Amino acid sequence: EADIYQTPRYLVIGTGKKITLECSQTMGHDKMYWYQQDPGMELHLIHYSYGVNSTEKGDLSSESTVSRIRTEHFPLTLESARPSHTSQYLCASSAQVGEKLFFGSGTQLSVL
Amino acid sequence: AQKITQTQPGMFVQEKEAVTLDCTYDTSDQSYGLFWYKQPSSGEMIFLIYQGSYDEQNATEGRYSLNFQKARKSANLVISASQLGDSAMYFCAMREEDIGYSTLTFGKGTMLLVSP
Numbered sequence: 530e531a532d533i534y535q536t537p538r539y540l541v542i543g544t545g546k547k548i549t550l551e552c553s554q555t556m557g558h559d560k561m562y563w564y565q566q567d568p569g570m571e572l573h574l575i576h577y578s579y580g581v582n583s584t585e586k587g588d589l590s591s592e593s594t595v596s597r598i599r600t601e602h603f604p605l606t607l608e609s610a611r612p613s614h615t616s617q618y619l620c621a622s623s624a625q626v627g628e629k630l631f632f633g634s635g636t637q638l639s640v641l
Numbered sequence: 642a643q644k645i646t647q648t649q650p651g652m653f654v655q656e657k658e659a660v661t662l663d664c665t666y667d668t669s670d671q672s673y674g675l676f677w678y679k680q681p682s683s684g685e686m687i688f689l690i691y692q693g694s695y696d697e698q699n700a701t702e703g704r705y706s707l708n709f710q711k712a713r714k715s716a717n718l719v720i721s722a723s724q725l726g727d728s729a730m731y732f733c734a735m736r737e738e739d740i741g742y743s744t745l746t747f748g749k750g751t752m753l754l755v756s757p
Binding site: 562617 | 678687732
């Protein structure tokens with residue numbers, strides 16, 4: 530069973546608000562990822578990290594930012610949320626690059 | 642071009658029957674990995690099965706097996722003896738080595754509905 534946690538599970542906010550989606554894992558994984566998924570669609574990588582103080586953008590452009598100050602924590606921040614940011618955000622981790630991903634339960638974000 | 646193609650948007654199967662979910666992939670790598678994940682309506686992604694490109698035998702995990710045909714670049718998921726709890730979205734994904742980072746590229750998914 531995966532030990533990776535995302536909060537909040539659901540979030541409804543107004544346009545212009547700053548939000549942070551939390552992601553934590555207790556498996557000691559160095560590799561962590563954020564995926565964005567629209568309803569009924571595939572997952573797109575928006576950010577990844579290979580360790581503390583390492584963050585990179587994925588193949589889908591995103592206005593969000595991430596930080597990796599501690600191995601277990603990989604939060605995603607939107608400085609000014611817009612309706613176009615409405616989506617599901619899935620956090621994942623892996624022990625090694627290319628190995629199977631362990632996913633959190635996701636955060637369903639709705640921006641009004 | 643799509644790296645992972647899942648041509649079946651939706652599939653229906655009766656309980657206790659077997660079902661095959663199709664997945665084709667496109668890569669020029671010699672070394673790659675193929676994964677299947679299940680996503681129930683609750684939203685989490687659950688790992689089901691993995692096949693490495695050099696594995697000679699098809700992967701199996703309980704009721705799940707992967708029909709790997711390397712020459713055809715297909716990696717179909719076979720679920721035997723379907724259960725009502727198998728109703729979910731199923732995603733095929735691929736790991737490649739030649740991109741700057743190595744994570745998984747996902748297909749668009751197939752929605753499986755299991756009826757009593």
